[in-house]
Amino acid sequence: MGHNHNHKHQDIATEDKVIKEELQGDVFFKEQMLTNPNRNGKKFYIESYGCQMNFSDSEIVAAILSEVGFEPTRDIDQTDLILINTCSIREKAEETVRKRLQYFNSLKRHRPHLLVGVLGCMAERLKGAFLEQEKIVDMVLGPDAYRDLPRLVATAEDGDKGMNVFLSREETYADINPVRLGGNGISAFVTIMRGCDNMCSFCVVPFTRGRERSRDAFSILAECSELFANGYKEVTLLGQNVDSYKWDNPETNQKVDFADLLLMVADIHPDLRVRFTTSHPKDMTDKVLYAMSSRENICKYIHLPPQSGSSRILKKMNRTYDRAWYMERVEAVYRIIPDCVLSADIITGFCTETEEDHQETLEVMRLSNYYMSYMFYYSERPGTLAARKYADDVDMETKKRRLEEVIQLQNQLSLEHNRQEVGKIHKILVEKDSKRSDLELCGRNSQNKMVVFPRQEAKVGDYVWVKITDFSQGTLRGELVEKPV
Ligand code: SAH
Numbered sequence: 001m002g003h004n005h006n007h008k009h010q011d012i013a014t015e016d017k018v019i020k021e022e023l024q025g026d027v028f029f030k031e032q033m034l035t036n037p038n039r040n041g042k043k044f045y046i047e048s049y050g051c052q053m054n055f056s057d058s059e060i061v062a063a064i065l066s067e068v069g070f071e072p073t074r075d076i077d078q079t080d081l082i083l084i085n086t087c088s089i090r091e092k093a094e095e096t097v098r099k100r101l102q103y104f105n106s107l108k109r110h111r112p113h114l115l116v117g118v119l120g121c122m123a124e125r126l127k128g129a130f131l132e133q134e135k136i137v138d139m140v141l142g143p144d145a146y147r148d149l150p151r152l153v154a155t156a157e158d159g160d161k162g163m164n165v166f167l168s169r170e171e172t173y174a175d176i177n178p179v180r181l182g183g184n185g186i187s188a189f190v191t192i193m194r195g196c197d198n199m200c201s202f203c204v205v206p207f208t209r210g211r212e213r214s215r216d217a218f219s220i221l222a223e224c225s226e227l228f229a230n231g232y233k234e235v236t237l238l239g240q241n242v243d244s245y246k247w248d249n250p251e252t253n254q255k256v257d258f259a260d261l262l263l264m265v266a267d268i269h270p271d272l273r274v275r276f277t278t279s280h281p282k283d284m285t286d287k288v289l290y291a292m293s294s295r296e297n298i299c300k301y302i303h304l305p306p307q308s309g310s311s312r313i314l315k316k317m318n319r320t321y322d323r324a325w326y327m328e329r330v331e332a333v334y335r336i337i338p339d340c341v342l343s344a345d346i347i348t349g350f351c352t353e354t355e356e357d358h359q360e361t362l363e364v365m366r367l368s369n370y371y372m373s374y375m376f377y378y379s380e381r382p383g384t385l386a387a388r389k390y391a392d393d394v395d396m397e398t399k400k401r402r403l404e405e406v407i408q409l410q411n412q413l414s415l416e417h418n419r420q421e422v423g424k425i426h427k428i429l430v431e432k433d434s435k436r437s438d439l440e441l442c443g444r445n446s447q448n449k450m451v452v453f454p455r456q457e458a459k460v461g462d463y464v465w466v467k468i469t470d471f472s473q474g475t476l477r478g479e480l481v482e483k484p485v
C-alpha cells in the first residue's frame with residue numbers, strides 16, 4: 001500500500017487538472033523569432049491553466065503577439081508583458097490564479113513598466129471585476145477576443161486599462177498558425193471547435209466560452225499537414241464535444257461530421273497519429289467508432305466522461321443520457337474496437353447525491369474498466385443552472401470521502417489494466433527522455449499508456465516496438481524488440 005500512497009498524491013494533483021505551463025522548446029522559439037521580420041525587442045511570458053483548449057489558445061495568442069513583434073520568453077524576470085490564461089471550472093482553479101496575480105503584483109512593484117493581462121475563462125466570467133478588484137491587471141480578454149490583444153497591449157503601454165470579453169458566434173482563429181509553446185516537437189494540439197452548446201447544470205464552460213462552432217475542415221487539414229511536414233507525429237483534435245463537429249463544405253455543399261474529419265486527418269499520412277478529446281456520450285456515434293477501427297493511426301483511446309453512474313443524478317446534471325445509454329455506448333466501443341481503452345471524468349457529491357447514487361458511479365467505473373480518470377468533488381460555480389436551481393447539499397466531508405473511494409477504485413483498475421500488459425508487444429511513439437534516467441526514453445502506445453524503455457538506438461519521434469516486462473499503476477516498462485510480422 002505504501003507504493004500506492006505515492007500514486008494517490010499524484011492522482012490528486014492531476015485531479016485538479018490545473019497545470020502550470022512553463023515555456024519550453026526555447027530552441028524552436030529562437031529559430032522562429034530570429035526570422036520574425038516584425039521583432040520589436042519586447043518579450044511576453046505566458047502561463048496557462050485549465051484544459052488543453054486553454055493551452056492550445058495560448059499558442060494562438062503567441063502567434064498573434066509574434067505578428068506584432070513580441071518574442072516569447074520563459075524567464076519572468078526578463079519580460080515586458082505577463083499573460084495568464086485562466087480557468088474557471090472549479091473554485092480551486094480560480095484560487096490558483098488569484099495567488100499568481102498576487103505574485104505578479106509583487107514583481108510589478110519594482111518594475112513599473114511591466115504589464116499584466118488576464119486571458120481565458122476567468123476573464124470572461126469576471127469581466128470588469130478584474131480591473132476593479134485586481135488593480136495590477138492592465139488588460140482583460142475573453143477567449144474569443146485574442147485578435148484584439150495587440151490593440152489592448154498598445155493601450156496599456158499608453159497607461160490605459162482595456163477589456164474585450166466579446167463572445168463570438170464565428171471566431172475559430174482558423175487562419176492563425178499557432179506558435180508551438182512548450183511541447184516536444186512531436187505531439188501537438190489542434191483545436192477543431194470552440195464553445196459548448198450543452199448545458200450541463202454544473203458547468204461554467206458555456207458561459208465562459210460561448211456558443212459551439214466548428215472550424216473550417218480545410219484549415220484543420222492544412223494545420224495538421226504542416227505539423228507533419230515539420231516532424232510532428234501526433235495531433236490531438238480538441239473540442240468540448242468533438243462528436244458534434246459539423247461543417248458544410250461551401251464548395252461541394254458536403255457535410256463533414258466528426259467521423260469524416262477523423263478520416264481526413266488520418267489520411268494525411270499513416271505515420272501521423274490522431275487523437276481527440278472530449279467525446280460526449282450522448283453524441284458519440286458508431287460511425288466514429290467504425291472510423292477509428294478502420295485506421296491504424298487513429299488511436300484506440302477514448303475519453304468518455306460519465307460524470308456520474310446514477311441516472312437520477314445524470315438527469316439533474318442535465319447530461320441528457322442515463323446510465324443505460326452510457327453503458328450501451330461503452331459496450332459499443334468494446335464491440336467495435338476490442339482493443340480500445342477508455343478514460344473518464346467523474347464528479348462526486350453533486351447536489352442530492354446519495355450513497356446509492358455514489359455506489360452506482362463506482363459500479364459504472366468497474367463495468368467500463370477505465371484506464372484512468374480525472375476525478376473531482378463538486379464545486380458550485382456561480383451562474384450555472386445547478387447553482388441557481390439546486391442546493392449544494394452534500395457536505396464537504398462526504399464529497400471528499402466519496403472522491404477518495406473513487407480514486408481508490410481507479411487506482412485498482414489502472415493497476416489491473418497494466419498487469420494485463422505484461423508480455424505483450426506495443427508500438428510506441430517515442431516522445432521524450434524518461435524523467436528518471438537519461439538511459440531511458442518514454443512514449444505512449446495507441447491506447448495512451450505510457451511506456452518506459454532503454455534508449456539504445458531509439459530517438460524521439462521514432463516508432464518503436466516494445467515488449468512489456470514490468471508495470472506499476474501509472475507506467476509500463478519494457479524492452480525494445482523487432483517489429484512483429
Ligand atoms: N466537455 C467536457 C468537460 C470539460 S470540463 C465533457 O463534457 O466531458 C472537464 C471536467 O471538469 C468535466 O468533465 C467535469 O468532470 C469537471 N467539472 C466541470 N464542472 C465542474 C464543477 N462545477 N465541479 C467539479 N467538477 C467539474
Ligand code: SF4
Nearest residue numbers: 196198200203205240
Ligand atoms: Fe461543460 Fe457539459 Fe459542455 Fe462539457 S459538455 S463543456 S461538461 S457544458
Ligand code: F3S
Nearest residue numbers: 050051087088089121
Ligand atoms: Fe477551464 Fe475554460 Fe477549459 S473553464 S476547463 S479553461 S474551457
